[in-house]
Amino acid sequence: MALSRVCWARSAVWGSAVTPGHFFTRRLQLGRSGLAWGAPRYLFPRQLLIRHFWTPKQQTDFLDIYHAFRKQSHPEIISYLEKVIPLVSDAGLRWHLTDLCTKIQRGTHPAIHDILALRECFSNHPLGVNQLQALHVKALSRAMLLTSYLPPPLLRHRLKTRTTVIHQLDKALAKLGIGQLTAQEVKSACYLRGLNSTHIGEDRCRTWLGEWLQISCSLKETELSLLLHNVVLLSTNYLGTRR
Secondary structure, eight states: OHHHHHHHHHHHTSGGGGSOOHHHHHHHHHHOOSGGGOOGGGHHHHHHSOGGGSOHHHHHHHHHHHHHHHHTTHHHHHHHHHHTGGGOOOHHHHHHHHHHHHHHHTTOOOOHHHHHTTTTTTTSTTTSGGGSOHHHHHHHHHHTTOOOOSOHHHHHHHHHHHHHHHHHHHHHHHHHOGGGSOHHHHHHHHHHTTOOGGGSOHHHHHHHHHHHHHHHTTOOGGGHHHHHHHHHHTTTTGGGOOO
């Protein structure tokens, strides 16, 4: 049983989870153009070859392209958090949420306690997954590299499913220990959770993943909306990645 959990954790932090589905890559091919998406010659191997056959340069270029897409939704998600601040009934939570949004907008990487202080706020109205507005849900879907062109109830279901799986993986990974992962496994785990790890050193990636696991393993299932938003909150300003 323990061995199966270890194997499951190892397989999950590898490549399949960081490659978006057909709908997303098709949208990039047909609906987007310009330098932000890379030169046209990169589109075909990204869709026709599995990640194992990408060259090292292609891996970096393609992951940068995917991250640029999901990062476009980050300011929008922070703005939605700001809009619901007046709806938070507890004055202390209102202050913490305002402070967190301000820090992120000013380029500060939040501390673990800054995020965990808001766990109650994300467990029900107004920031529980079932209470989020449709546009907020769509923006979160893009941040997770999921299509946003589905009805909001289906988007919520997909987000809850994806977040629950990541939460379970986090628990298994915490038991395994980050020190047991190879450098590539660490970078893949970070990328899956929202950090563009392609340009960050291994030690820094291990530090960030440790912060993520500390937050994730502190959350109950009813608080997983905070873990979903953590894809943005914890990654946006880490080591100057906001650019």
